[in-house]
Amino acid sequence: MRPLSSPHTLSESELLDACLAGSRLAQKQLYDRYSARMMAVCMRYAQTTFEAEDVLQEGFLTVFKNLTKFRRECPLEFWIRRIMVNAALRQHRRNAHLVAVSEGEYPQDLADEEFTLANYGFEELLTLIQELAPRYRMVFNLFAIEGYSHKEIGELMGISEGTSKSQYARARVILKNKLERLDAHRTNGTFSR
Structure with missing residues (x-):
């Protein structure tokens, strides 16, 4: 050697x-x-x-x-x-x-609206993902980035497959709203997360 x-x-x-x-x-x-x-x-x-x-x-x-x-x-x-x-x-x-999240608070069947992440920098996206509630952040990362199925996520996190889908959908909606506000900031110079 x-x-x-x-x-x-x-x-x-x-x-x-x-x-x-x-x-x-x-x-x-x-x-x-x-x-x-x-x-x-x-x-x-x-x-x-x-x-x-x-x-x-x-x-x-x-x-x-x-x-x-x-x-x-x-x-x-x-x-x-x-x-x-x-x-x-x-x-x-x-x-x-440490974090209380009401799982029934959000609709389970949200429209699958696509939004393009390629227009945003890594640091911008990382910051927005980090701002998600811990459960949403975990499910989003496991599904969207690591490629786990909702069934696998459910087993890993001790939640149902439906809860995983719901939390992923909610995370996407939250991120989409934050990205829209970020776009508005880029356009007119104001931004609030």
């Missing part, structure tokens, strides 16, 4: 082998290689940077604790991403008692 130097000089397999052999330098390199991308994942689920950093740290602790369970059947990044999403879900469950 090559000496450990920069985080991008070792192949994924070599880096994994070094981590499994107990190399602290390899563990740091694995963290350095994936932490920025995983922070972006965590930011989509968290309401604040501080919360996202907590999820990131919890996620990487889980990664290193369970590295022997990685079967190398998929890219390491996918496996780490799934761990980060699960860490975000655990964080959400711990904080769920």
